[in-house]
Amino acid sequence: MGMKEDYEAIVRRFYNDLRPKFIHVLTGKYPMLRLDEAEDLYQDAFLEVYKNFNKGSVRENTSWENYVITIGVNLASHRMRKIGITDSIDEEESGKQSRFATFLNASTEDDSTMQDLEVQAILGNELEHSPGKCYKILRLFYYASLDMEEIAKEIGLKNSGTAKVTKSRCMKDLIGRVKNAIRQAGINI
Numbered sequence: 001m002g003m004k005e006d007y008e009a010i011v012r013r014f015y016n017d018l019r020p021k022f023i024h025v026l027t028g029k030y031p032m033l034r035l036d037e038a039e040d041l042y043q044d045a046f047l048e049v050y051k052n053f054n055k056g057s058v059r060e061n062t063s064w065e066n067y068v069i070t071i072g073v074n075l076a077s078h079r080m081r082k083i084g085i086t087d088s089i090d091e092e093e094s095g096k097q098s099r100f101a102t103f104l105n106a107s108t109e110d111d112s113t114m115q116d117l118e119v120q121a122i123l124g125n126e127l128e129h130s131p132g133k134c135y136k137i138l139r140l141f142y143y144a145s146l147d148m149e150e151i152a153k154e155i156g157l158k159n160s161g162t163a164k165v166t167k168s169r170c171m172k173d174l175i176g177r178v179k180n181a182i183r184q185a186g187i188n189i
Contacts, residue, residue: 007053014064025069026076027121031174032128033076035121041079045072121183126174132168133157141167 019042026038031042048071052058058067130138132156140154141148147158148167157163 031124126177
């Protein structure tokens with residue numbers, strides 16, 4: 001598609017069709033991103049496309065799908081950094097996937113429903129709203145890949161055993177809240 005096409009034609013052609021893939025990519029990359037936030041970023045991405053289009057800074061042979069998704073990923077990354085989340089699910093540490101990515105992948109292997117965009121958004125939302133120290137413990141374990149001793153020091157817990165028990169309780173609570181939210185959303189597991 002070339003630049004001869006106007007912005008309105010681009011929007012008409014891609015806006016509705018690209019939405020599911022866009023949301024899937026963003027909520028997959030940033031599981032803490034709520035579905036409504038991903039929807040907002042979708043709108044924002046098209047506003048950025050509009051600005052870039054009018055400035056003439058879009059190349060003639062642009063792949064619109066990749067371009068819009070790339071803008072969305074950049075916007076999501078900026079939003080996450082703004083609230084203090086500096087990593088995404090696909091960032092790697094020492095060549096290995098983050099523990100949270102491993103957890104999410106293990107959770108999805110037996111249950112194809114977990115691939116559903118809404119379920120991923122529910123998981124991210126419930127993780128973000130984990131009570132007390134749970135959010136920080138789960139984040140340190142699954143994202144920062146800290147061991148229990150390091151987590152105990154960071155959180156101010158008695159020892160690694162206490163951190164392990166607390167993390168286990170937090171995961172059990174998170175899984176229960178996610179299952180409940182999924183049921184309330186009318187999604188069959």
